[in-house]
Amino acid sequence: MRWSSKHVPGLVVALMLANLPAQAAWQTTGAVTQATRMGEQVSFATTSGARVAVSFVSADAVRVRMSAAGAPGRDFSYALEHGAPAQVKLRFDDNAERSELRADAGNGARVVVRKRPTLAITIYDAQGRVVVADDPARPMAFDADTGAVEASKQRGAYELYYGFGEQGLPTMSREGQFLVDWNTDSYKYPVGSNPLYQTIPFFIALRDGLAYGLFFDNTWRSHFDMGKSDPRRYAFGADGGELNYYVFTGGADRSPANVLRDYTALTGRGALPPRWALGYQQSRYSYMSQAKVLDIARTFREKKIPADVIHLDIDYMDGYRVFTWNPTTFPAPEKMLADLHRDGFHAVTIVDPGVKFDDNYAVYRSGRDAGIYVRDAAGRELHAKVWPGICAFPDFTRAAARAWWGEQYRKPLGEGVDGFWNDMNEPAIFTADDFTGPQPAQGPQKTFALDVRHDGDGDPGTHARYHNVYGMQMVRATFEGLRQLAPEKRPFAITRAGYAGVQRYAAVWSGDNDASWDHLALTIPLLTNLSISGVPFVGADVGGFAATTTPELYTRWLQAAALTPFYRTHSATDTDPREPWTYGGEYERINKASIELRYRLLPYLYTLFAQNENTGLPPLRPLAFDYPRDAGALLVADEYLVGRDLLVAPVVVENQRARNVYLPKGDAWIDWWSGARHEGGKTIKVDAPLERLPLFVRAGAAIPTQPVIQHTGEMNNAPLTIALATGASGTSEIYEDAGDGYAYRRGAARTIKVAVSAGKVTLDIPKSAAYQRIAAIELLGLEAAPATVRIDGKAVSDATFDAAGKRLRIPLANENVEEISLVK
């Protein structure tokens, strides 16, 4: 069977963008001519000459790999933590019509491969339900002339899709969308934009409350047509490479959490960041001098607005030469950094990939001598213009280039810089001088030519093939360099571009957003979907990068973002100053309170990051992630969950002073501020004056909090209060460690267990003086003070009840507490 690409609208778009002939000839794999077991995979030969291999990477995860040319290429992936996936033992049954594969462990997924008229795959879960099936009208196909590949799957009547990394779309689910993956520098991107800076070709589907996931591991320009061309199917494909994908069936309970656990088992999990990186961060393009940087830092301390990090954008450099300082405006960087450290600040500097082409510049010469720069199609060192003028660019897909790059951090690290911000790594370049068309916001003129060469770690290829991994490999080089240079510190790197698996190396911020209410609203679907694409450490520039914000917008944004993982104000060079105190008066007071709320809840965020390392579950989640069976929760795009237990419903609309909040079904929710209890499964209206962030705790949850501190360096001496939401039973864990370094991996950490049930709290506090002391319990949502509070059977008299907040505070004299009971 053949069809021309004009019947596949998505492909037409993708092919034209890549300047390939629109009249390419597509063919399907055709019928299976032979099914051969080869170790723990089954290889299917087909009439088209293509080969399809099916294997299991776990009992609940299936891998499908189609090589159009027949012989499969090197089995290597930048996305996978261990380069190539494991294969679990198979059971294989075969007859003339179909093959059937199961993981030998049983009790997992099952794959049926229909052999005629053309190969088609159906995947079932352990209960025998169809998870996902090839669309027999459009099964796997390829174009032998161009190298393009595509597959189509049948769509359920109502099937929603989450994830896809970073998308500028305002809806929570991505059904009905056509998405392109091509890392793109997109200044001031309009709402609705796609593609943006990151490529994460992974999604979680929900149908009838049951989840599965699909990861298309292909680094070429790729696309997903999620029912836009035809609601009965979705399709994914790429301009080249193999049709190599994984289906995660979601385990026994078919949950999004299981899908993400299995996806991150493959692509890695965000390592626990240093605790200071969870503090508030202040940035500006640029703080122009060392004096200004110190002045900003001092103002935070004077005004007692908590902050941990200050960012230095490109103007700290000498003519934008990476790894240098401007000798006039930053004459004594070590002194500046020491001063910052003394005041409890950490400093992050920006580092771009472009190395100024300048024979008098030692970094450039050293890279040239090491032979690590990207070469053009003719084999010459690639030169393109960016901030420093003409630059050369390390080929981060070459191990030697990564090692060289990693080594460059020795100098700034020695000077006292604490973290690094990798920008422009899509890669983004300025348009060539001879380019006369309209200045494009994005597109091929703003990156390397597609025929530029990359090493591909021993599998050389063009930029068309490796573009999407360039930024990820840059920040990998940064992360690995820092690990080596300072093995007892946790690296903190931020990246703008990335590919699936980028979470192993860096936090991600959403680039050049705009100072508009629409963009504030966009942060929720954008960041939560990115987060459940395996990237836990995410954030957006607070206030909107590209323009001057208004006092109200900035205040609401700082408030809305207070519990997002990466919390940083940043603004562009031509905008008005933007610090929490810029607008003074009431705005300053509220901004301070927003940041203080962040610090009070920081022990909870930190616990969530520790859990992420073990489970792949991210701190930031859309409601659908935890409530996939609650129809009312699935499309909510203006609320987010922080872990399982906090629900945030920020105001993202100008002049709004009250809003509707949907509370998910199956749990009860306690208003953080008033203590009022609400049953889930309905929408309530809450007051939201400018100073109020609507915030709810799940009944039965235990949230660790701390007093307001000025920076995380003060945490060790800050006692914890455990806030317990009453009215349901539940168990929680609280994680504590040194806040930096790797001793926690050798057991230097403690996990406190808390169980709440009717009238009783049970605590399991491993004894240790090394961590923040548990100093009090607060019970939220109590209608009245109890007559008696007993700690381990003994009545205490120092409990205090705040009737307006329905909060009972019970101080603990020491940590030798096992049970607290309330007597009415």
Ligand code: MIG
């Ligand atoms: O061409 O370093 O997204 O955060 O302030 C602009 C200057 C380069 C883009 C980043 C932005 C940063 C800016 N950079």
